[in-house]
Amino acid sequence: xxxxxxxxxxxxxxxxxxxxxxxxxxxxxxxxxxxxxxxxxxxxxxxxxxxxxxxxxxxxxxxxxxxxxxxxxxxxxxxxxxxxxxxxxxxxxxxxxxxxxxxxxxxxxxxxxxxxxxxxxxxxxxxxxxxxxxxxxxxxxxxxxxxxxxxxxxxxxxxxxxxxxxxxxxxxxxxxxxxxxxxxxxxxxxxxxxxxxxxxxxxxxxxxxxxxxxxxxxxxxxxxxxxxxxxxxxxxxxxxxxxxxxxxxxxxxxxxxxxxxxxxxxxxxxxxxxxxxxxxxxxxxxxxxxxxxxxxxxxxxxxxxxxxxxxxxxxxxxxxxxxxxxxxxxxxxxxxxxxxxxxxxxxxxxxx
Numbered sequence: 001x002x003x004x005x006x007x008x009x010x011x012x013x014x015x016x017x018x019x020x021x022x023x024x025x026x027x028x029x030x031x032x033x034x035x036x037x038x039x040x041x042x043x044x045x046x047x048x049x050x051x052x053x054x055x056x057x058x059x060x061x062x063x064x065x066x067x068x069x070x071x072x073x074x075x076x077x078x079x080x081x082x083x084x085x086x087x088x089x090x091x092x093x094x095x096x097x098x099x100x101x102x103x104x105x106x107x108x109x110x111x112x113x114x115x116x117x118x119x120x121x122x123x124x125x126x127x128x129x130x131x132x133x134x135x136x137x138x139x140x141x142x143x144x145x146x147x148x149x150x151x152x153x154x155x156x157x158x159x160x161x162x163x164x165x166x167x168x169x170x171x172x173x174x175x176x177x178x179x180x181x182x183x184x185x186x187x188x189x190x191x192x193x194x195x196x197x198x199x200x201x202x203x204x205x206x207x208x209x210x211x212x213x214x215x216x217x218x219x220x221x222x223x224x225x226x227x228x229x230x231x232x233x234x235x236x237x238x239x240x241x242x243x244x245x246x247x248x249x250x251x252x253x254x255x256x257x258x259x260x261x262x263x264x265x266x267x268x269x270x271x272x273x274x275x276x277x278x279x280x281x282x283x284x285x286x287x288x289x290x291x292x293x294x295x296x297x298x299x300x301x302x303x304x305x306x307x308x309x310x311x312x313x314x315x316x317x318x319x320x321x322x323x324x325x326x327x328x329x330x331x332x333x334x335x336x337x338x339x340x341x342x343x344x345x346x347x348x349x350x351x352x
Contacts, residue, residue: 002064002075006032007057009128015056024126029058031122036060043075081110124196252295259291261335263301267309268328274309281305 008015008025015025033047046061064070073079085106089099119130263283266272271285281302283289292298312331316324 002062002072004036004060004062005057006060007055009055011054012051012056025056028122028126028128031125032058033060035118035121036062039077040075077114078107078111082107255291256295256297259288259295259297260301260304262288263292263305264308265332265335267305267312268331272305272309274306278306 008028010021010025015021029049033044036044036047040062043062043065044060045063045065046059048059050057050059062072062075064072064075067074074083082103086099086103089102090096094102116130119128122128123130262285263272263281266283266285266288271288272281272283274280275282281298283292292301315327319327
């Protein structure tokens with residue numbers, strides 16, 4: 001048995017409390033049953049109205065009366081299209097998988113065709129839209145406009161029906177020729193179809209504009225997200241660069257100060273002394289000489305070292321050997337404590 005269910009969009013209480021709504025609903029029930037009868041004939045054995053849920057609906061039951069195989073599935077036009085498409089594909093040499101794929105496509109196409117036919121023969125005369133607002137992502141205003149357009153189309157259809165009926169009566173009364181009546185009817189149908197096509201074009205254009213607006217909004221949001229990501233990445237890179245620069249500068253300053261202290265200490269032990277002209281330094285400690293050259297501080301440290309050497313020479317000439325040794329040790333201790341201070345500042349976040 002094939003079962004078909006058709007549901008009306010108004011609520012049961014709306015239909016029951018509004019006489020005009022009840023009249024439209026009764027017209028919908030009649031047209032729905034007429035549509036099923038035209039499709040299935042005497043195989044439509046029952047149609048039952050239900051009001052036990054939110055929306056009133058009709059259950060129709062169709063039996064495969066003239067089919068020896070009693071295949072209710074073959075009563076479905078979409079299934080018939082699927083079966084034919086698969087058979088044609090296999091006869092054309094396609095694989096089973098491709099045949100099923102083509103059959104499924106034919107099934108969906110035929111199902112849409114059946115629903116479109118129902119909409120044209122029942123939905124349009126009853127002022128109903130093809131699909132609801134959520135499917136097309138319509139705003140409330142757009143959906144209200146769509147429903148108003150459907151009601152207008154229904155009124156046009158009823159006007160067309162009334163005018164056709166009037167023409168038929170007039171032709172019967174006035175005995176007009178069949179050709180004249182047909183010409184007038186065709187003109188009226190063409191007019192209504194033209195209006196319907198114009199309305200569909202307007203709705204299609206409105207939907208296209210809305211889709212374009214959605215696409216533009218999506219592109220703007222994507223661009224904003226990309227810009228934000230680039231900004232965050234740039235901020236991280238700048239912070240890392242600043243941290244690395246500070247670290248390198250701190251290390252260079254620390255090394256420079258320690259080397260300068262080693263130069264001064266060298267004055268005490270004689271590994272650093274003024275040259276003959278007392279205009280430069282002579283460094284006999286190869287490692288110290290290499291560090292001074294690598295850091296490029298010879299020019300900066302020379303005046304200090306020469307002054308320190310001059311003071312130390314004058315002081316040494318007035319001291320005994322023992323006193324000189326004691327003073328040298330005291331200066332070395334002071335320089336050593338200075339290097340300890342550099343290391344201590346390093347642990348506390350030393351900055352150059």
